[in-house]
Amino acid sequence: MPVKVRIPTPLQKLTSNKDEVEVIAGNIKELIVELEKSFPGMKDRLCDETGKVRRFVNVYLNEEDIRFLSQEETAVKDGDQVSIIPAIAGG
Numbered sequence: 001m002p003v004k005v006r007i008p009t010p011l012q013k014l015t016s017n018k019d020e021v022e023v024i025a026g027n028i029k030e031l032i033v034e035l036e037k038s039f040p041g042m043k044d045r046l047c048d049e050t051g052k053v054r055r056f057v058n059v060y061l062n063e064e065d066i067r068f069l070s071q072e073e074t075a076v077k078d079g080d081q082v083s084i085i086p087a088i089a090g091g
Contacts, residue, residue: 003031003076006083014039028059029072031082046084056087 002022007015015021021038025031029051036043048054052072059066060083066074076082 002078004081005031005035006081008084008086010086011042011045011084014041014045025076027070027072027076028053028061028066028074028082031076032072058085058087059083060085 002024005021005023007019007021009019012019021035023031023034023038025034032043032046032053035046046053046057046059053059053066061069061074061076062080063083066072
């Protein structure tokens with residue numbers, strides 16, 4: 001059973017308007033690589049040039065921010081849910 005990935009509205013144009021996709025991966029880094037294989041352009045929007053998740057992109061594993069876990073090395077397993085949430089700035 002793969003990991004479910006919730007896709008935010010601004011990125012759904014890359015996933016043919018799907019708000020959720022499934023990926024088989026062992027950690028967040030691999031998950032992003034698999035997303036890129038299936039949906040070209042995804043990695044550029046999620047990661048900086050060093051491969052780290054961009055500051056303004058929040059990634060949650062089962063409602064836990066990966067920044068407080070092991071960041072891109074955070075392990076994922078079958079049945080997990082990953083949510084990608086772009087940060088919203090306001091003033």
